Amino acid sequence: MKRVHVAVGIIVNSQQQILLAKRHGHLHQGGKWEFPGGKVEADETVTQALIRELKEEVNLSVVSSSVFMSISHDYPDKQVLLDIHLVQDFSGEAIGVEGQQIVWVNQAQLKDYEFPEANLPILEKIYQELG
Numbered sequence: 069m070k071r072v073h074v075a076v077g078i079i080v081n082s083q084q085q086i087l088l089a090k091r092h093g094h095l096h097q098g099g100k101w102e103f104p105g106g107k108v109e110a111d112e113t114v115t116q117a118l119i120r121e122l123k124e125e126v127n128l129s130v131v132s133s134s135v136f137m138s139i140s141h142d143y144p145d146k147q148v149l150l151d152i153h154l155v156q157d158f159s160g161e162a163i164g165v166e167g168q169q170i171v172w173v174n175q176a177q178l179k180d181y182e183f184p185e186a187n188l189p190i191l192e193k194i195y196q197e198l199g
């Protein structure tokens with residue numbers, strides 16, 4: 069099985085809230101909350117994919133980002149490589165462009181949301197570093 073390469077953004081606003089989006093029910097890991105992002109295409113860098121996906125999915129224009137962490141995870145039905153960037157420098161107003169629910173949450177509220185299993189190390193690192 070080919071590993072799917074995904075660019076993911078931990079988007080943090082000036083009030084230190086983090087943007088979450090709900091995956092549509094029919095998708096892989098549907099119904100769970102995610103950090104916005106999507107597949108890196110063949111001719112793209114992770115940063116280019118992140119910029120494109122965040123505009124397409126949540127209407128935000130990334131100005132700069134920094135590497136947060138990478139996670140390789142095997143779901144029973146899919147293998148993913150998540151390249152996660154921290155995005156604190158962006159412009160625009162967040163919108164669920166694809167009709168998905170979005171929410172800005174405080175770090176303390178993250179525990180109330182259900183994430184894909186691959187995201188557990190991300191949440192641990194957020195608690196350590198951004199808390």
Ligand SMILES: Nc1nc2c([nH]c(=O)n2[C@H]2C[C@H](O)[C@@H](COP(=O)(O)OP(=O)(O)OP(=O)(O)O)O2)c(=O)[nH]1
Pocket residue numbers: 072074075076095096097101102103104105106107108121146148150184185186187
């Ligand atoms: N965006 C994102 N994807 C995640 C997270 N955690 C996690 O396991 N994934 C997985 C779910 C999917 O298998 C994959 C993302 O692929 P996707 O289908 O959303 O990709 P995409 O946005 O390019 O969508 P598409 O247009 O190709 O359908 O990564 C996360 O926090 N954010």
Ligand SMILES: [Mg+2]
Pocket residue numbers: 104105106107125
């Ligand atoms: Mg996506």
